[in-house]
Amino acid sequence: MSDNPLEFGIGPATIESSYYYPKAWASVYRDDLLEEVQLAERLGYETYWLAEHHHAYSGYVPSSMQAAAACIAATDEISVGPGVMLLPLQGAARTAEMAAAIDAVSPGRLRMAMGMGYAEREFDAGGVERKRRGRIFEEDLVQLTRDHLERIGATEVWVGGHADKAIQRAARFGCSLYFTNQWEIDWHKRVREMWEAALQPLPNQKPRIGLLNPIWVSHDKKDVERARRRLTENFVHYTHYMAKDIYMEFDPDSGNVQIRASPDGPLFDPVASGAFGTPEEVVEQLAPLITEAGVDGMYFYIHTPAVDGAEMKEQITLIAEEVLPGLRSLR
Amino acid sequence: MNGFRLALNLPGSDAGTVVEAARQADAWGVGQLWIGSPDPAPDSDDSYVTAAAAAVAGATTYVRIGAYLSLSGTATPLRLAEDIGVVDQAANGRLELGLVASEDPDWDERVRTLFGAWYGYPTVDGTDEVAIQPYPAQLVVPRVVAGSGATAQLADRVRGGIVVDRGASAQDADALAPRRTILRHRVEGPVADWLEGDVLSIARDLRDAAQQAGAQEVVVELPDADRDRVGTDVRALGTVLGTALRCAEHDLVTLADEAWRVFASAEFVPGSLSASA
Numbered sequence: 001m002s003d004n005p006l007e008f009g010i011g012p013a014t015i016e017s018s019y020y021y022p023k024a025w026a027s028v029y030r031d032d033l034l035e036e037v038q039l040a041e042r043l044g045y046e047t048y049w050l051a052e053h054h055h056a057y058s059g060y061v062p063s064s065m066q067a068a069a070a071c072i073a074a075t076d077e078i079s080v081g082p083g084v085m086l087l088p089l090q091g092a093a094r095t096a097e098m099a100a101a102i103d104a105v106s107p108g109r110l111r112m113a114m115g116m117g118y119a120e121r122e123f124d125a126g127g128v129e130r131k132r133r134g135r136i137f138e139e140d141l142v143q144l145t146r147d148h149l150e151r152i153g154a155t156e157v158w159v160g161g162h163a164d165k166a167i168q169r170a171a172r173f174g175c176s177l178y179f180t181n182q183w184e185i186d187w188h189k190r191v192r193e194m195w196e197a198a199l200q201p202l203p204n205q206k207p208r209i210g211l212l213n214p215i216w217v218s219h220d221k222k223d224v225e226r227a228r229r230r231l232t233e234n235f236v237h238y239t240h241y242m243a244k245d246i247y248m249e250f251d252p253d254s255g256n257v258q259i260r261a262s263p264d265g266p267l268f269d270p271v272a273s274g275a276f277g278t279p280e281e282v283v284e285q286l287a288p289l290i291t292e293a294g295v296d297g298m299y300f301y302i303h304t305p306a307v308d309g310a311e312m313k314e315q316i317t318l319i320a321e322e323v324l325p326g327l328r329s330l331r
Numbered sequence: 332m333n334g335f336r337l338a339l340n341l342p343g344s345d346a347g348t349v350v351e352a353a354r355q356a357d358a359w360g361v362g363q364l365w366i367g368s369p370d371p372a373p374d375s376d377d378s379y380v381t382a383a384a385a386a387v388a389g390a391t392t393y394v395r396i397g398a399y400l401s402l403s404g405t406a407t408p409l410r411l412a413e414d415i416g417v418v419d420q421a422a423n424g425r426l427e428l429g430l431v432a433s434e435d436p437d438w439d440e441r442v443r444t445l446f447g448a449w450y451g452y453p454t455v456d457g458t459d460e461v462a463i464q465p466y467p468a469q470l471v472v473p474r475v476v477a478g479s480g481a482t483a484q485l486a487d488r489v490r491g492g493i494v495v496d497r498g499a500s501a502q503d504a505d506a507l508a509p510r511r512t513i514l515r516h517r518v519e520g521p522v523a524d525w526l527e528g529d530v531l532s533i534a535r536d537l538r539d540a541a542q543q544a545g546a547q548e549v550v551v552e553l554p555d556a557d558r559d560r561v562g563t564d565v566r567a568l569g570t571v572l573g574t575a576l577r578c579a580e581h582d583l584v585t586l587a588d589e590a591w592r593v594f595a596s597a598e599f600v601p602g603s604l605s606a607s608a
Contacts, residue, residue, distance in 0.1 A: 025465040029420035034389060054413065055452075055461035062413035062464065069382045070389030070421045073350055094378040094405035101346040101374070101382035124454040125409060125461040 002192070002294045004208045006331045008324055009299040010040050010316055011049025011083050011212060017059035020237055021305035028059060029067065032309035037071040039313055041078040043320035047111060049083035049212070049299055054122045058238060059305065065090075065098040065112075072106050081111030083178050083212065083299070084160035088133045089117055089126045092140040096148035103153035113158035113178040114141070138169065145173045145202060154204050164194065171195045174202035180212045180301075181270045188293030210297030211289060214274035217282050217318050224276050231271050234304040274301075279322035286323075290330045298327065332542050335576040337361055338397065338513065338550040339568060341561070342368035342375070346383035348558040350390050355562045357391040359569025365550055367399030369431050369477035369494060369515070372554075377404035381414035388422035396422055399429040399477060402441040412448035412463050419467035427473040430489060432480030442489060475513060486510055499544040514546035518553055522564040523594075526571055530587040534575035541576075549576060570594040 064082035216227035492511030
């Protein structure tokens with residue numbers, strides 16, 4: 001079990017404008033984004049995450065560090081960062097420069113969770129060999145945590161990924177872990193043990209494990225079902241243009257999507273495994289992840305393109321007022 | 332000639348100082364804040380500059396944001412095009428670009444690649460192209476060329492303006508062309524020390540130099556600005572120099588003195604004049 005303070009967050013943000021629910025970019029990248037992170041801070045969330053993809057019609061932000069910089073400058077305390085940014089496409093030197101700038105604005109508030117990326121078009125356009133992305137990721141991580149460590153200041157370095165190799169790599173470089181869509185308690189226990197055993201802490205880092213999972217809270221059952229359908233719809237579209245045959249599979253007969261957390265991992269239904277229901281039901285569903293699996297951070301994946309800014313803010317408020325007190329009392 | 336616009340640049344300052352200056356510029360009517368540097372300086376890598384520009388976008392509402400970009404730093408034109416799109420959207424269309432000219436033979440190509448990126452970016456093998464999203468909020472992001480290699484011809488090639496040094500003549504900048512020209516002026520030390528007792532002659536000197544260069548704007552450079560002092564520096568610029576640069580010639584004598592008195596008044600707080608009236 002972890003002794004780290006428990007923290008909560010919203011993410012990944014800025015995925016609300018898509019080809020199937022287009023919105024004005026100025027709203028996505030300024031009004032809704034800044035209002036939302038400011039609201040999250042007022043409501044006591046500790047973290048706010050953005051997600052990065054390039055050349056995507058989902059509205060994912062390509063310059064996630066720049067979006068994080070805007071959020072950090074518009075707030076006072078909340079930690080903000082990409083979850084995840086695609087390190088092989090950004091490069092260690094560029095990443096260090098961006099982190100240095102953000103850390104100079106507000107030291108210690110940037111969370112930089114990094115992943116390898118997978119979509120072919122991103123690598124083809126960036127001139128990076130996709131098949132070498134694992135090796136490039138590791139080389140960049142070496143540079144970032146050795147050569148550029150002083151430059152990035154108090155920036156927290158996190159690694160996304162679920163494969164044992166990724167977890168051991170994160171531990172070796174003293175990085176925190178950022179997981180998505182993982183509910184199995186035994187899996188969490190195993191990886192925490194593996195990560196803690198191999199962890200080589202770095203200066204200025206507070207290694208911990210965070211988990212992003214889909215949730216939707218409502219006192220209205222119809223609203224909960226609508227949220228499930230929206231999330232399914234989002235995954236369906238996502239598989240069509242971004243992650244087809246890599247991490248996700250779409251079954252046209254059932255209309256459902258299954259995803260896997262790593263290329264060789266088992267398929268599972270992310271919507272079925274999300275936490276959906278009344279505040280009491282959601283607390284009950286999430287509690288074992290804190291009391292048994294021992295996650296340090298719990299981040300709520302509530303953004304889908306069909307949810308507008310006003311509804312998003314209502315959901316963030318409802319979770320803060322009726323779910324977080326129950327979860328915070330668990331540790 | 333009057334109506335000169337005032338801009339600010341903090342070459343060599345870190346992003347924290349830049350954001351603090353930007354907040355003050357927003358509050359005190361400084362028209363534009365340029366981030367990075369037209370000359371080699373610390374904290375002026377393009378990736379650093381676009382991250383700092385994004386922070387300024389999040390911290391401000393009105394001030395226009397200039398980003399000096401060398402196109403030879405850690406960011407490729409592809410990543411820069413994405414940064415520019417995100418920052419301009421986050422700033423509601425307040426971003427401008429200062430392209431630091433270089434003798435590097437690849438510079439022109441990088442400029443072309445950058446500005447063409449929003450209309451189709453080729454994959455590395457050239458067999459396909461991808462879309463860069465988001466594109467900027469502005470239909471055309473204003474751009475100027477800057478640095479020792481900046482010329483009027485180069486400005487025309489990028490369909491932009493030019494940043495010139497003190498002493499440049501209108502012929503140098505080819506003022507007859509309808510081109511935006513910005514005059515650089517460097518101030519060492521506290522702005523208030525520079526202005527104290529000399530506002531009128533400083534304003535006249537800057538107005539004359541700007542007119543000679545065919546410039547419509549003056550960018551005051553505060554190298555290695557002090558973070559603790561930058562708020563006062565920017566307030567002095569906005570209150571005193573901004574007024575003295577934009578007012579009509581026949582009002583300059585009165586306003587230069589009055590603006591300094593307002594700035595230097597220890598009791599002055601926004602709204603206090605109307606309250607006492």
